[in-house]
Amino acid sequence: MLKNILFVVAISLFLTACDDKKKETELAAREKQLLEKEKLFAQKESEYQVLLKMRDSIFSKKDSVKVVVWPDEIKGQWTGKVICTESNCSDYVVGDQRTDTWEFDSDSIQLAAKIINNNNLVRVYSGKYENNEIKLNYKTDSTAKKQVEMNVLLNEISPNKIRGTRTVTVDQCMAKFSVELLRSTK
Numbered sequence: 001m002l003k004n005i006l007f008v009v010a011i012s013l014f015l016t017a018c019d020d021k022k023k024e025t026e027l028a029a030r031e032k033q034l035l036e037k038e039k040l041f042a043q044k045e046s047e048y049q050v051l052l053k054m055r056d057s058i059f060s061k062k063d064s065v066k067v068v069v070w071p072d073e074i075k076g077q078w079t080g081k082v083i084c085t086e087s088n089c090s091d092y093v094v095g096d097q098r099t100d101t102w103e104f105d106s107d108s109i110q111l112a113a114k115i116i117n118n119n120n121l122v123r124v125y126s127g128k129y130e131n132n133e134i135k136l137n138y139k140t141d142s143t144a145k146k147q148v149e150m151n152v153l154l155n156e157i158s159p160n161k162i163r164g165t166r167t168v169t170v171d172q173c174m175a176k177f178s179v180e181l182l183r184s185t186k
Contacts, residue, residue, distance in 0.1 A: 067108050067109070068106055068108075068109065068110065068111055069106045069111075070104045070105070070106055070111055070127075070129060071129065073157070073159055074104050074129065074134065074157070074162070075104045075105065075106070076103070076104060076183075076184070077101055077102070077103050077184040078101070078102045078103075078104070078162065078181035078182060078183055078184055079099065079100075079101060079102075079181065079182045079184050080099065080100050080101070080102040080115070080179060080180070080181045080182075081097065081098075081099050081179075081180045081181075081182075082097065082098045082099075082100070082166060082177045082178070082179050083095070083096070083097050083177060083178050084096040084097075084175055084176070084177050085176050085177060085178050086174075086175065086176040087173075087174075087175035087176070088173050088174060088175075089168070089170055089173035089174065089175045090173075091170060091173075091175075092168065092175035098117075100115050100116060100117045100122065101115070101116040101117070101184070102114070102115055102116075102181055103116060104127070104134075110126060110127075111126070111127035111128060111129060112124055112125060112126060112127055113125040113127050113134075113136050113152075123138055123150075124138070125137060125138045125150070125152060126138070132155070132157060133153065133154065133155045133157075134152070134153070134154035134155075134157070134162070134164070135151070135152070135153055135154075136150075136151070136152035136154070137149075137150070137151055137152075138150040146170055146171055147170070147171055148168065148169070148170050149168075149169045150166060150167070150168050150169075151166070151167050152164060152165070152166045152167075152179060153165055153166075154179065154181070159183070160182065160183045161180065161181065161182055161183070162179075162180075162181040163178075163179065163180050163181070164178075164179050165177065165178060165179060166179050
């Protein structure tokens with residue numbers, strides 16, 4: 001009888017051990033699936049954190065961008081008279097005059113002055129306004145036939161009149177002009 005009991009105990013241990021191996025294999029497979037899901041979740045969490053940082057940086061930069069505009073006494077249209085006062089260029093002769101419309105305008109990040117003649121845009125200067133002076137600049141790109149740089153300094157500013165100088169450098173020559181702008185009545 002003791003043999004029978006030992007035999008039954010041995011068979012139950014054997015069956016239990018077999019069952020344990022099956023359960024152990026199932027448990028290992030589940031654990032492997034769980035690890036894969038955790039890795040996938042960690043990857044998605046990482047991507048989510050990156051997107052949050054990107055969103056936050058976009059909002060912080062948007063808030064920190066300073067919108068630039070011309071002061072009210074400058075922005076708008078002016079009638080401009082430009083007279084050549086000095087020149088060693090064949091394109092410009094002392095005494096030459098030109099009358100154009102100057103429009104002081106801006107987009108959200110840059111000040112500009114547009115020169116318009118006979119309803120055609122002639123040139124767009126990039127601009128700065130600081131210390132009650134207007135500084136305008138225009139420069140051709142490096143592929144242009146002639147290398148031209150124009151600098152305008154307008155430092156006499158009143159509500160209806162702005163005065164200053166324009167310097168034009170073309171390749172190796174230079175011309176200087178007086179500039180007088182009168183507030184347009186349009």
